[in-house]
Amino acid sequence: MAKILMKGNEAIGAAAIKAGCKYFFGYPITPQNEVPEYMSRELPKNGGVFLQAESEVAAINMVYGASGCGARVMTSSSSPGIALKQEGITYIAGAELPCVIVNIVRGGPGLGGIQPAQSDYNQVTRGGGNGDYKLLVLAPANLQEMVDLMQEAFDAADYYRNPVMLVGDGMIGQMMEPVEFREIKTKYTLSEKTWATTGTKGQRPHNIINSLFLDPAQLEEHNHKLQKKYDDMKANEVRYESVGVEDADIVLVAYGTTSRIVRNAIATLKEEGIKAGLIRPISLWPFPMAAFDAIPETCKAIVSVEMSMGQMIDDIKIASNGRWAVDFYGRSGGMIPTPDGIVAKVKEIMGGVK
Amino acid sequence: MLNEKVICAGFGGQGVMLMGQLISYAGMIEGKEVSWLPSYGPEMRGGTANCAVMVSDKPIGSPVITDNATTAIIMNLPSLDKFEADVIGGGNLLINSSLIEKKASRDDLNVYYVPANEIANDLGNLKTANMVMLGAYLELTKAVDIESVLSALKKTLGDAKAHLIDINREAIKRGAEAVKAS
Amino acid sequence: MAVVFQKTKGLLDNQTHYCPGCTHGIIHRLVAEVLEELDVLGDTIAVAPVGCSTLAYDYFNMDIHQAAHGRAPAVATGIKRVQPDKVVFTYQGDGDLASIGTAEIIHAAHRGEKITTIFVNNAIYGMTGGQMAPTTLIGQRATTAPLGRTVEHSGMPLKVSEMLATINGAAFVERVSVDSPANIRKAKKAIKEAFECQIARKGFSIVEVLSTCPTNWGLTPIDAIKWLQDNMIPYYPIGNLRRPEEV
Structure with a gap:
């Protein structure tokens, strides 16, 4: 059809x-x-x-x-x-x-x-x-x-x-x-x-x-x-998509439309030499805990990117189980995250951790 | 590589939503990746309306245009004030000069003034002003083929309004001529 | 020997949890008998409320949903819209129907939903322990109106049937009482007419049944009947409030 x-x-x-x-x-x-x-x-x-x-x-x-x-x-x-x-x-x-x-x-x-x-x-x-x-x-x-x-x-x-x-x-x-x-x-x-x-x-x-x-x-x-x-x-029933996580310097976690904006940010970061991976939960419950096991120990941080004030952080921390630092970038109230805003946040984290 | 990010903006009733939909629809007919994202809420009811259209060779990531529009098609003054800043340097700014006396304030854009309402009036149907602007856009960018737009329009109008195709075709043509001349 | 009376097939043999002297048992029986007489027991889906009759699903011998507090008419609407050929009824108390469920009952009536509601009005919250209901009479004591209900504080008792009778979609509205054998016979007649009205797809039908709550009223069963006759019937007059022209 x-x-x-x-x-x-x-x-x-x-x-x-x-x-x-x-x-x-x-x-x-x-x-x-x-x-x-x-x-x-x-x-x-x-x-x-x-x-x-x-x-x-x-x-x-x-x-x-x-x-x-x-x-x-x-x-x-x-x-x-x-x-x-x-x-x-x-x-x-x-x-x-x-x-x-x-x-x-x-x-x-x-x-x-x-x-x-x-x-x-x-x-x-x-x-x-x-x-x-x-x-x-x-x-x-x-x-x-x-x-x-x-x-x-x-x-x-x-x-x-x-x-x-x-x-x-x-x-x-x-x-x-x-x-x-x-x-x-x-x-x-x-x-x-x-x-x-x-x-x-x-x-x-x-x-x-x-x-x-x-x-x-x-x-x-x-x-x-x-x-x-x-x-x-x-x-x-766990469903998720995982992109470029295995050798990522940093992993962004985002679902729904936010994940699309994150993809744009990841493309920009790639041009600038930063390997950012994406974990996109498709099932929010059950949360894709196992997806995080593919993240290398060398990964600097995991960032929850949301159109909310950090509500997904708890699940990401449970999935991370202390293995990586968990950070957050979000907009709320109907404001939509921009690729530039996400890129800037990632650079800030990478700069800080290095 | 094709990567069009178009803002269509104007008063509710000027057909800016349809204009955007036709670009998306035509892109889909041509097998391109497309998205159409409208503004929604109280502003739809008689205020300004706008939509963000993407046509690309690659899957669309964010369907949102922030400050990276490749073209803005502006049908009224409030929209010019709101969206002029959102076009990338070297991008196109199409202004409906029938309703907007003000000139563009930026000098790093390709600005085109199209008297869309006058042309539409000439054609005998003021409602085709949006198609005049669309014609100008298509002439400048060749983002999608005019025939694709017209077959999209045929599907949108349905059989009952099929007789309107000719005047819309003419409006697109006149819009194209308006920017060729400038 | 000829059988002259037997228990209706519409009720199961489970012992009810109702208090001695409570009239729910009579009303259950009337509804079940009517459905059996109409030969629709196997085609009926009931909806039980929240309140004393929540556990009606253990007593009625027909498919049945238990609904959230006040929502029985909405649940019944869902059932009826899926199965328009089935008989669907809600069985609700006055806390459920006249307080938390006012929107649901009014709009079921307003849509002319082809369901029947058996509205058991005992002027008090029974299940939760005797709190004031919208139907509690002026001066009547309740655990949340320890000095008795006053107009100043809580307004006049709500006459739901009179209100519903103003709604076009409500095809049949009648208030009955189960305080005497004669009134019980009249109640059964009204319940039957209400279901016939549903089966004939005339619209929404409701029978309000004035009932006793000896436990929470603090009266013996006999005194409770007398209290109903002396206090409830004068304020909530029994009789038909609306019926289709030809049923």
Whole structure:
């Protein structure tokens, strides 16, 4: 199939429909409005249902209902809206239901701004809602990757019976790039959703969708079961890209659109004789810890480059385990890092360490 | 090596977003790497609008233009004030002189004054002023082929507005002539 | 020997956790009997709330979701939009529906969502231990209104059914009570009409059921019934507030 030029948010909708998404519940918030707008236009043509909910809280609970009866369902929002959805997300994780949640991140805290940011890193990787749960969190860097990951997101959600979050930012949501909707064969073998609430027809015991366990022993057992699932994800769902790390003087860690800016900076640094490597986490959770093992001992430092105030540093330090100094360069509030700014920071670090 | 970084800027309604999209779309048709990044937010609603377009032989890294535009296509005065500084030395600055009396303040740029609104009015459709500017840009840079732009426009307009292709072709041609003469 | 009465198939044989004298048991039974009589038990998906009836999923013999506090109408919306041919209902208390879930119930009604809500109003938060609800009566004591509710501090008790009856999408709205055999029969009739309204795709339907909470009211079951009759029914009059022209 030929490439088409699409806006990020619309490509998200198109990819979701192609991945079998039939239901979408959402609420308007900038900069992701083209997702629900696209879905309202296209889902009915594909035998699905779009519904604009009265709030983000209601939307995620509609997702909970739809997912519980076995549907492929999605919602999308942006940072403050995702904060509101946390209640539903923890219920969905607790009740072990699949769904895909798209977060087109904008600056915060509070109402923040509407320009691109990555300041939801902690919110999306640490749980966000109450209790011991994890989301599989995927952060594509361009529209083609976004489109390709969508099929994986839906399949992984069904496979693990767990919410999967796709994280973009205002830049990836609003920009246009060529995309190709190709067949993605995922690794997941999916089984029938025998747990879904489709009506007993008087032929089976009733199915219950629930996250309540009043007996502490049962709740602990449930948590062990969830943890086992998260361990499986850690073993099987780590995704990252690593460029020029093995002989790097310095390694930059960046995800999503920021990684693209970092690539420009790395090219400039190369011209100036500095070998900078890139580790690009594609799965923010599970974080690609093992990617750091390829970094040589001689590497001077690792730099977290973010559109947030150092939220990824903790994970990088855990992955580094004291082997290298960890530094930070970031912009926030909707300000976008520039290649020049990154280059200057790297030179400052290299000068200081030498 | 092709590595175009173009800012298209003007009032909302002047078609600056479409202009940028057509460059990207035409680049994609020609198998080049492209990106289109709009400004968004309140400024879209009647204020200034702008987009950053990249067309390259190599994969696009950052889709953001900071101070490294190879060309700026400027449709109104506020955009001139905002973006003149963002063009690299030796780059192109295309100014819609129908609406902007002010001259460029830098002397290290190739500056072209195109009376886009007058030309579009001559053609009988003021809305083609963006295509006049686009024609000037294509003539100067040859970044993408005019035919690619027109086939992109055909897809964008759809069958219902296919009759507008001819006037747009003419607008592009007139824009090209405007910078040839200067 | 002919069987003249047996327990409805709509309820499981589990013992409920409800307090002695609580009317949840009666209301569960009425709902289950109605669904059995309509022959839709196997095609019904219920949504349990947060509150005393959270554990309804252990009692109703049909597919069921447990929902977050107040969100049952949103969850039911998700279920119904995926399975428009199924019967979907929420079972919610007054803390759940009239306080934290006001947005969800109003907008489910507003959309004319083809679901039925059984709204159990006992004028108090039961599960959490007797705190004041929006429905708590003036002068009624609650653990968070130790001197009794006052208008000055908390406003007048919220009449949810009257409010919902103003919404076009709400096809059927009726308030009933389970304080006497006669009223229980009327309650069952209303519940049946509400479900028929859903099945006929007329719009949103709700039955508010005035109920007792002897434990948190600090009354015997019999005194609780009398308190309901003397205090709740005068403020929350029973009767139909809205029905489609032909059902």
